[in-house]
Amino acid sequence: xxxxxxxxxxxxxxxxxxxxxxxxxxxxxxxxxxxxxxxxxxxxxxxxxxxxxxxxxxxxxxxxxxxxxxxxxxxxxxxxxxxxxxxxxxxxxxxxxxxxxxxxxxxxxxxxxxxxxxxxxxxxxxxxxxxxxxxxxxxxxxxxxxxxx
Amino acid sequence: xxxxxxxxxxxxxxxxxxxxxxxxxxxxxxxxxxxxxxxxxxxxxxxxxxxxxxxxxxxxxxxxxxxxxxxxxxxxxxxxxxxxxxxxxxxxxxxxxxxxxxxxxxxxxxxxxxxxxxxxxxxxxxxxxxxxxxxxxxxxxxxxxxxxx
DNA sequence: CACGATTTAGTTGTGCACAACTTAGTGGCG
DNA sequence: CGCCACTAAGTTGTGCACAACTAAATCGTG
Numbered sequence: 191x192x193x194x195x196x197x198x199x200x201x202x203x204x205x206x207x208x209x210x211x212x213x214x215x216x217x218x219x220x221x222x223x224x225x226x227x228x229x230x231x232x233x234x235x236x237x238x239x240x241x242x243x244x245x246x247x248x249x250x251x252x253x254x255x256x257x258x259x260x261x262x263x264x265x266x267x268x269x270x271x272x273x274x275x276x277x278x279x280x281x282x283x284x285x286x287x288x289x290x291x292x293x294x295x296x297x298x299x300x301x302x303x304x305x306x307x308x309x310x311x312x313x314x315x316x317x318x319x320x321x322x323x324x325x326x327x328x329x330x331x332x333x334x335x336x337x338x339x
Numbered sequence: 340x341x342x343x344x345x346x347x348x349x350x351x352x353x354x355x356x357x358x359x360x361x362x363x364x365x366x367x368x369x370x371x372x373x374x375x376x377x378x379x380x381x382x383x384x385x386x387x388x389x390x391x392x393x394x395x396x397x398x399x400x401x402x403x404x405x406x407x408x409x410x411x412x413x414x415x416x417x418x419x420x421x422x423x424x425x426x427x428x429x430x431x432x433x434x435x436x437x438x439x440x441x442x443x444x445x446x447x448x449x450x451x452x453x454x455x456x457x458x459x460x461x462x463x464x465x466x467x468x469x470x471x472x473x474x475x476x477x478x479x480x481x482x483x484x485x486x487x488x
Numbered sequence: 489c490a491c492g493a494t495t496t497a498g499t500t501g502t503g504c505a506c507a508a509c510t511t512a513g514t515g516g517c518g
Numbered sequence: 519c520g521c522c523a524c525t526a527a528g529t530t531g532t533g534c535a536c537a538a539c540t541a542a543a544t545c546g547t548g
Contacts, residue, residue, distance in 0.1 A: 196453040206470060207366060207459070208385060209477040212406045214363035215535070216484040217356060222536085233504060236357060250526060257361050260527050262505055268528095269503080286513045286526040304345040310356070315483035320476060321355060327465075327473045328358040334464035335365040364505070371506085382534060399496065409497050411535055417498095418533080435496040435543045 220313050224306050228299060234270060235303070237263070241276065242300045246291035248281065257332075275299060369462050373455050377448060383419055384452070386412070390425065391449045395440035397430065406481075424448060 221232040230238065233256075240255045241247070253263050267290055270276045275296035281287040314321070370381040379387065382405075389404045390396070402412050416439055419425045424445035430436040463470065 196457065206474050207370065207381075208388075208405070209474045209481070210363055210366055211381075211385065213477040213481045213484075214359055215406065216481040217359055218535080220484050220487060221356065231503065232356075232360075236360065239357075248526080249528095256357070257364065258504090259506070261507080261529080264528050266504075284514075284526085288527065308345065313484055313487035314480055315486075316476075316480065323472070324476045324480070325355050325358045327469060327476070328362040331463055331465065331473070332358070332362045332365040335362075335369050335462055337464075338369060338462035367505080380533065397496080398498095407534090408536065410499080410537075413498050415534075429497095433496085433544075437497065 220310060221306075224309055228302055228306075229273060230299075233258075233262075233266060235306075237266060237270065238275065238296070238299065238303070241290065241292050241296070242303075246289055248287045248289055249278075250287065252290065270296075369459060370455075373458050377451055377455075378422060379448075382407075382411075382415060384455075386415060386419065387424065387445070387448065387452070390439065390441050390445070391452075395438055397436045397438055398427075399436065401439060419445075 218232050221235065225232065225235050228235075236256055237252060240252050244251075244255075249260060249263055249267065252267075253259055256263075267276060267278060271278055274293055276290050277293055278288050278290050281289050311321070316324070367381050370384065374381065374384050377384075385405055386401060389401050393400075393404075398409060398412055398416065401416075402408055405412075416425060416427060420427055423442055425439050426442055427437050427439050430438050460470070465473070
């Protein structure tokens, strides 16, 4: 991008950063609908996915998986606890750490979540190849951006 | 995606929706840094891009460009007004409408924003082709998702 | 012309994201 | 042992996103 004038880049930037921003929010909207029955928000669903997949783990580990800090996770997990989906308890081994684990209701919710992804994927109108291409690009993008910080 | 079991899809879903969510937030982080000097947040920068490009326009038009509703834009634009970057005034022709226009300070800020996109693009570590591929995929994705609502 | 439907902004309430900070616990090192 | 750096989680404050609602102006149709 050597000899493109700044003003032109400003316009392109508009397109690119806006595309990502808009896509992320559009995705959020579709998930909002799909998850309404489950009583979960999109970020809460992400946290549940991690717990369904990897079982009980400290807040710290969930934060690393989801790239979220305690300022976001603490209240989110507290809401999941209030909803009866998870239990949070201080680790005996390390009292700084709080282990998050699913309740029975939380485990059972997975059954009802199983049809969600298929519904979302069909909403995207994309082929599997496109999804994988997109995912690859996004992964590299996130890596590079985190690196650049 | 016909004969893939639901449980597998749940895992893939984890990857895809998380990728987008994470990329969007990583992008936000890089912009946060780049825009700190300008005193703008990322969404405020998007609004300024629209105003720099298209000039004075009603809140409604900005919302359509950015896919944002008045609940988000009204306070955001009020903050830009407090910062002295825009003026908001009721349209004489249609009193329901509020026209947003740049102040001198708002127009002048564009000069300082010119180097931002180049900095961001270099942070992405992507080629122009990849950026355009990504943008194309994201555009189609957003269109399909909005359609599906 | 009148009145009901629609349109445009704005407000309120909930939840997420993140910076900056606090609190409590852990572990190393002199 | 005692002190200090570090770590995990939580708290506070600001701003964004969006649903649901309100207020006011406009438009269309009888």
